[in-house]
Amino acid sequence: MPSDMSFQELRERAGLTREEVADLVGCEERTVYRWECGEIRPRKLVTDVLERRARERSGESVNSAKFTFIDLFAGIGGMRLAFDSVGGQCVATCEWNKYARETYAANFPIGEHPFYEDICEITKEDKLIRSIPDHDVLVAGFPCQPFSIAGVSKKNALGKAHGFACEAQGTLFFELAKIIKLKKPKAFLLENVKNLVSHDRGNTLRVILDVLRHQLGYWVDYKVLDAKGFVPQHRERTIIVGFQQDVGFSWEDVRIPASASGPKMGSILHSKSEEPDGRFVVGPKTRVNPKYTLTEHLWLYLRNYAEKHRAAGNGFGYGLVDGTKVARTLSARYYKDGSEILIDQGPKKPPRRLTPRECARLMGFDETGRAPFRIEVSDTQAYKQFGNAVVVPVIRAVAAAMVPCVLDMKAGQNEPRLPLFKHRAPEAYAADD
Structure with a gap:
């Protein structure tokens, strides 16, 4: 961290709140506050991560790889x-x-x-x-x-x-x-x-x-x-x-x-405060593109198919969730009918699939302080890609x-350093003497 920059300035350049910094490096939020107040100094590994995030956010070249x-x-x-x-x-x-x-x-x-x-x-x-x-x-x-x-x-x-x-x-x-x-x-x-x-x-x-x-x-x-x-x-x-x-x-x-x-599903679903992008969110009311809503025919088929398997003692069933729930596993087959994760839209309307943008969020590709992950392929390919991806x-x-x-191996040291992402007492994140 540059000597003329405070930790708070670095955090703000990275586009992160105190809570987000605490979550990123695995400490308590009060520890971040103590860093900003100057009570303790953060370890270099902590500032390195924030500096990298700040450079990514500003579009600068990241050339300080460890x-x-x-x-x-x-x-x-x-x-x-x-x-x-x-x-x-x-x-x-x-x-x-x-x-x-x-x-x-x-x-x-x-x-x-x-x-x-x-x-x-x-x-x-x-x-x-x-x-x-x-x-x-x-x-x-x-x-x-x-x-x-x-x-x-x-x-x-x-x-x-x-x-x-x-x-x-x-x-x-x-x-x-x-x-x-x-x-x-x-x-x-x-x-x-x-x-x-x-x-x-x-x-x-x-x-x-x-x-x-x-x-x-x-x-x-x-x-x-x-x-x-x-x-x-x-x-x-x-x-x-x-x-x-x-x-x-x-x-x-x-x-x-x-x-x-x-987190629950509400954290990754499109909200009405989003700007319409013309692909996933459309119209002046910023609603999810209607093409992601199941047809009445497909919705009836999925319900009948699930009931048939339940009667036979099998485990097949669609996964209907709302913003308060946690979804099943997103698979590469999601493009077929979306049955594993369907978003409830109320009793008068069939549920809808996730949009590819929501899939990106569900897999952790879209994060605060980072430009949205670019999705330039078709929906079918995007569903396959996120279904095959890591979180x-x-x-x-x-x-x-x-x-x-x-x-430590690069430096030829035998004793391991403190891990970066782990809850510890605030003093454990203090700078080395």
């Missing part, structure tokens, strides 16, 4: 948003889907580093892997359909292989392993669906952990995290982290808000707990 990372199976960039926000610099990206690449390119500068399309094209030869820019952290949300509950059920019905037996996607984990083996990043974060833990009676995960721990020699741990402390959505995902050595990383240092205190604040919380460990 570590580098590569973004594999990048999708639309949820992992990148998270790691950018805690001081990382992306030095390479890989994503095969052309529509996802369009969205990624609309939101991130892509001419500054290599952008690969097919990971198999860069892992087929060792010399190509070695040409990947050196990096401190590898992040990847490797394809999850072979391990997802829905994906496995569909493949079983079609008589197709799944998991590692699915040659099209399941073996892509081993392409990651090739890169880790030759590039030797200090750390990695891998994300997959909850069902990865139980798939094939746990054998799939055991193979993954065996490769990472025993063949590649990394300290590795994993945890299933639910996003509903951050966003109004029940979304569980398996997060695997690894380091070249045991550097003191602990899941206790990952600050995940209690689910009971998490940004969940990944950011894990990334923030990883950063001190990575920085």
Whole structure:
């Protein structure tokens, strides 16, 4: 933080309230107040995060990266948003889907580093892997359909292989392993669906952990995290982290808000105070575009279909919610009928789907102090993309707990630093002497 700038000025430049700063760095709001009053000084990691947010908000180039990372199976960039926000610099990206690449390119500068399309094209030869820019952290949300509950059920019905037996996607984990083996990043974060833990009676995960721990020699741990402390959505995902050595990383240092205190759907739904954008919100009364309201025919079909399954003892049913509720998991199939998350519009009107903008908010892509995430693809593609994405604040919380460990490894230190996102006594956030 510049010597002539107060913490309050930095906070205001970042476009954040005291409450938002407290939530971002994992402290009490009174601690932020004490920083502004000069009673205690914040740690440099805290001011670094706010300085980066202030530069992003002003459109300045962010060139004070503390570590580098590569973004594999990048999708639309949820992992990148998270790691950018805690001081990382992306030095390479890989994503095969052309529509996802369009969205990624609309939101991130892509001419500054290599952008690969097919990971198999860069892992087929060792010399190509070695040409990947050196990096401190590898992040990847490797394809999850072979391990997802829905994906496995569909493949079983079609008589197709799944998991590692699915040659099209399941073996892509081993392409990651090739890169880790030759590039030797200090750390990695891998994300997959909850069902990865139980798939094939746990054998799939055991193979993954065996490769990472025993063949590649990394300290590795994993945890299933639910996003509903951050966003109004029940979304569980398996997060695997690894380091070249045991550097003191602990899941206790990952600050995940209690689910009971998490936001509700009203926090992400369009409000009448929004400016009409001509696509999602229209008209002088700033109402949601009528095209997102279900037809009477589709609404009747969903109710009848749900009743039929209930009578048969099955679990199918649409997910009708209002602003006071938490939604089910948004999936890549949402574009079909939107049945998993329907917004109640009262007894006289069929419910509606979420708009893609609301999906962006539901996944944590739109945050206070940051320009809205650009959605320049069709609604169908946008629904698929957000349904396949990570919840940004969940990944950011894990990334923030990883950063001190990575920085210590870069500095050659053995003792881990204080994690950035964790509730501690105010003095724990005081500047180093």
